[in-house]
Amino acid sequence: MGNNTDIIKLVQGVGGLVTLPNVFIRINQLVEDPNSSTADIAKAVSQDPSFTVRLLRVANSPFYGFSSTIDTVAKAVSVIGTSQIRNLALSMSVARTFAGLPNNLVSMDNFWHHSLYCALTARILARQARKCDPEAVFTAGLLHDIGELIIFNRLPEQAKEALLLVLDQVDDLPVYQAERQVIGFDHAQVGGELARQWNLPPLLEECIAYHHSIGEAKRYPREAALVHLANILAQMAELDTLNSDDVSAIDTHAWELTGLDEAVIELVVREAQEEVVEAEKLFLGN
Amino acid sequence: MAIAPIPRPPLVLPGFEHVRRSWNNTYEAYAARLLPGEYYVTINDEGVYTTLGSCISACIRDRVSGVGGMNHFMLPASADADGWKSTSLSAATRYGNFAMEHLINVILKNGGQRQNLEVKLFGGGRILQNMTDVGMRNITFARDYIQTEGLRVVAEDVGDIYPRMVVYFPATGKVRVKRLRSLHNNTIVEEEIRYISTVESKPVGGDIELF
Numbered sequence: 454m455g456n457n458t459d460i461i462k463l464v465q466g467v468g469g470l471v472t473l474p475n476v477f478i479r480i481n482q483l484v485e486d487p488n489s490s491t492a493d494i495a496k497a498v499s500q501d502p503s504f505t506v507r508l509l510r511v512a513n514s515p516f517y518g519f520s521s522t523i524d525t526v527a528k529a530v531s532v533i534g535t536s537q538i539r540n541l542a543l544s545m546s547v548a549r550t551f552a553g554l555p556n557n558l559v560s561m562d563n564f565w566h567h568s569l570y571c572a573l574t575a576r577i578l579a580r581q582a583r584k585c586d587p588e589a590v591f592t593a594g595l596l597h598d599i600g601e602l603i604i605f606n607r608l609p610e611q612a613k614e615a616l617l618l619v620l621d622q623v624d625d626l627p628v629y630q631a632e633r634q635v636i637g638f639d640h641a642q643v644g645g646e647l648a649r650q651w652n653l654p655p656l657l658e659e660c661i662a663y664h665h666s667i668g669e670a671k672r673y674p675r676e677a678a679l680v681h682l683a684n685i686l687a688q689m690a691e692l693d694t695l696n697s698d699d700v701s702a703i704d705t706h707a708w709e710l711t712g713l714d715e716a717v718i719e720l721v722v723r724e725a726q727e728e729v730v731e732a733e734k735l736f737l738g739n
Numbered sequence: 740m741a742i743a744p745i746p747r748p749p750l751v752l753p754g755f756e757h758v759r760r761s762w763n764n765t766y767e768a769y770a771a772r773l774l775p776g777e778y779y780v781t782i783n784d785e786g787v788y789t790t791l792g793s794c795i796s797a798c799i800r801d802r803v804s805g806v807g808g809m810n811h812f813m814l815p816a817s818a819d820a821d822g823w824k825s826t827s828l829s830a831a832t833r834y835g836n837f838a839m840e841h842l843i844n845v846i847l848k849n850g851g852q853r854q855n856l857e858v859k860l861f862g863g864g865r866i867l868q869n870m871t872d873v874g875m876r877n878i879t880f881a882r883d884y885i886q887t888e889g890l891r892v893v894a895e896d897v898g899d900i901y902p903r904m905v906v907y908f909p910a911t912g913k914v915r916v917k918r919l920r921s922l923h924n925n926t927i928v929e930e931e932i933r934y935i936s937t938v939e940s941k942p943v944g945g946d947i948e949l950f
Contacts, residue, residue, distance in 0.1 A: 563921035601922075616926045620790045620919075623763045623770050623906050628922065692901055692918040699918045 456637045464646045467603055470553045473651060476501040477542045481652065484539045494535050495527045498542075507545055508538075511735050516728070536654075540592040543653070544572070547595060548737050556605035558612055564602065565737050566729075568595050570690045573725040573732055575683035581721070582711045585676050593660035593676060594683050595736070596653075600644030600661070604632065611636045627701055629665045641665050667707055678710035686718060690725045749783035752849060760785070770906065773811045775934035778838065780808030780845040781909055788906040790919065791862030792927040793874035794934075795881050795897070798859040799842055799890075800909040801851035807909025808846060811862075812838035813877050813931065815938045834938065835880045843888075858885050859914055860895040861905045866924050874898060902927045 479497040483489040498505055505526055512523040512533060523529045530538055548565050555561070572594035579587035605612045615631040629639035645662025656673045660680040663670040670677035681704060688700040695718065697703070708714050745762045748769045758779050760771045763786070770786035771779045775794055779787045787809040789796055800807025814831040847853065860881055863874035878897045885892055894914070896903065902919040919927070 558925050559922050560925065563924060567921065613926065616923060620904070620923060620926065621772065622761070623786065623788050623904075624765050688920055691921065694918055698915070 460638050460642055460646045461650075463607055463643060464603065464650055466607060467554060467647075468650075470606075471550050472553075473543075473550055474501070474504070474546050476504045477539075477546055480539050480542050484535050485652075491530050491535055492527070494538060495530045498526045498530065498538070504542070504545070508541065511541060511545065514731070514735055516731055516735055537588050539654070540588055543657075544592045544595050544736055547599070551599065551602050554602050554606045556602065556609060556612075558605045558609065558616065559601075564598070566733075567687055567691055568598055569732055569736060570687035570725055570729060571595070571597055571680070571683045572736075573728050574686040574690065574721055575679050577721045577724050578679050578683055578686070578711065578713065578717070581717055582675070582679065582713050584712065585679055589654075589656055590660065590676055590679050590683070593657050593680050594687070596644070596648070596657060597661055597664045597680050597684060598640060598644065599647060600640035600642065603643050603647065604636070604640050608636060625702065627665065639665065667704055667710065675710050678704075678707040681707045682711065682713070686721050687725070689718070690722045690729070693726075695719055695722065749781070749785050752780055752782065752845070754845070755779050755781075766906070766908075768908070773809060775811055775813070775931055776938065778808060778810035778842045778845075780806070780842065780849060782806045782849055784908065784910040786906050786908050788904065790902060790904045790923075790927055790930075791864065792866045792902045792924070792931050793862070793864055793877065794931055795860065795862040795874075795877040796905055796907075797839060797842065797881055797885070798861070798905070798907040798909070798914060799846060799856055800912055801846065801855040802857050802912060803852065803855045804850050805910040806846055806849045806851045807912075808842055809905075809907050809909075810838050810842040813873065813935055814880055815935055816873075816876075832880065835877075835884065839881070839884050839888075856890055857893045857912065858890050859907070859912075860885070860892055860897055861903060861914075861916055863897045864902055865898070865900050866902050866921075867928060 476497065480494060483494050483497055498508060508529060509523060512519065512529045519532055523532055572591045575590040575594035576587040579585040579590045615628065615635040618631040618635060619626050619628055629641055632639040641662055641664055645658055648658035648661050656676055659670045659673040660677050663677040664680045664684055667674060667677045667681050685701050685703050689695060692699050748760050758771045758777060760769050763770050766786055768784065768786055770788050773779055773787060773789035789811045794811055794813040796809050796811045798809045812835065814835050816831055863878035865872050865874045875898065896916045902923055904917045904919055906915045
């Protein structure tokens, strides 16, 4: 694709503005390292006291529903699991990380509200489908639109033109298609490139890059399909509607890939709406 | 299979030549795009559409002859420390009356009968938090106006926290309201602020001709 270099440059341009916290980078390395132990990961977590406090708070929240109290980092790592700790560390730090990339087109509250709804619906859908890791797709859902924040910050004029294009016509024009028309690429591609440059797990990279084009996901088509569905069900939860005319169109392959069908929509939307307040405190609070 | 050529747009009534119309595939019809402060009346089978934040649109038609149209406005106010309420109510109401009467008068001038008019009301969302409820002010005005004029509201979708896209077909009265994602809030607010600041900078003048 001809504009790959444009995307790479755009993402490199935000390198100084958004950096993941050291604690996440360290955990990410350790999880990938076959020689590391859970004790190494617990140690890395402990080196960041404020992160430790938040991790224990999340681990003990009804949101996770572990039966026993998790009072030490070592216990958290063993109960939650090392790869889940990595996802959780990312989920807990991403809103803060991107505060360094402000824009005038969408308020951060509204942006993360949608992202959190996507995370919640992805997790609920994964439980229903019984095929994917609910916690991994939760993180994928939270991150699915991060490319938007890069585009809005770095290319504000073109981003606005794309949004105006969407509002200017009766025929449904998805935002990502408007971006392709105006900019030449879209937020999913940009987000996917950021995930690649940050060495995020391939599952996250594919879900972010392909949530509007699930046919392109090669390694994690089911997870990408779940995030695709979750993005649209999140719009329903956000707009408090079950009318499919109010939201983007669902790619019917997503239902086939996940083994789910439209009958789950109402339940998933309602459940996400019940969870959102608590989840906001855990993932978007201070 | 041959694709049917896009037909020519229907004739436009005098005074509305500046309103941009385009063919749209969903409805297989032309539709006129209203910006804040504009209105449009048609005697043809074509749509009128707009996006609304805290602005309000009245969709009015003669349910017998099918002539009808849409407006898109908000009441002006100066944004000083006391917020929107501080502007003299009469100046704001005068502007609102203007927007409503323009629409109704052109419908009547093109064959509409007052007793056949039906009204649908949309918009007035509270799309910004921490702000006086400008949307509610617009809703209250429009409802009062319609009641005073002895007209009927047959359908409405107003208030709440969402921006909306409204597509209206005066010939049939068919309407589609789509709630818009919060991603669009700022763009819509910016458009409305630009519009309202032009309204506030030039006071409404002239008398309204009543039919």
